[in-house]
Amino acid sequence: MAYVLTICYAGKTIEMSKSFSARYKKKGMVRGKNEKPTPEQMLKINERNAETKLRRLINTNYGAGDLHITLTYKKDNRPDPEEAKKELDKYLRPLRNLYKKNGEELRYIIVTEYKNKAIHHHLIVNVVDSVPIKEFDRLWKNGRTRFAYLDNTGQYAALASYLIKETRATFREQGSPSRKRWNASRNLKKPIIKKKIIQAKEWKKDPEPLKGYLLEVDTMKEGIHDVTGWPYQFYSMVRIGNG
Secondary structure: OOEEEEEEEEOOEEEEEEEOOOOOOOOOOOOOOOOOOOHHHHHHHHHHHHHHHHHHHHHHHOOOOOEEEEEEOOHHHOOOHHHHHHHHHHHHHHHHHHHHHOOOOOOEEEEEEOOOOOOEEEEEEOOOOOOOOHHHHHOOOOOOEEEEEOOOOOOOHHHHHHHHHHHOOOOOOOOOOOOOOOEEOOOOOOOEEEEEEEOOOOOOOOOOOOOOEEEEEEEEEEEEOOOOOOEEEEEEEEEOOOO
């Protein structure tokens, strides 16, 4: 007997997914009801998958001291989404050059919201010593900037969830400038995902964290997967300290 263990390494976090399948299952195990998801269920599944992907991307590429920047527009000069895309390009171009001039690379993730609130942009960027924070404010000519530093936990699930919710009502619309939930620079690292076949009849109901890691109890999920119909278990761990 065996089950599939999928491990995702993303910065200071490790996500563990355990599952059975038609090939790897306990003797006598019956697959749960596997019906085609309704459109509403599919939207929730897609949003959950997008949140997972963005969380792992942020966790892999950013850490303590990096920035979450909100860029707003003056009330009497708010552009439509297509014009806003051009304003972003005008903002990012000199930032890239400034980083390059100092031997660094700008790494960013961008989310734009414009339907439920006044149009604005969220940026996650890496901070380097050679580029003063004031430059992020100076180069934005269209309105205000708000800054929030990422903490030292290495786990930015809450930020990823917030950003996905920001795009919920707009990213598929015809007027959306990118038709994506987010845009990112091409130089971002990808999380490392590995799969193993574990020769065991079942997994521990109460998993233990790896040495040097803390189990994130609130991430623990176990049950019947709503897509595959097979039993699964999920949890994440975060590295303790700065090592």
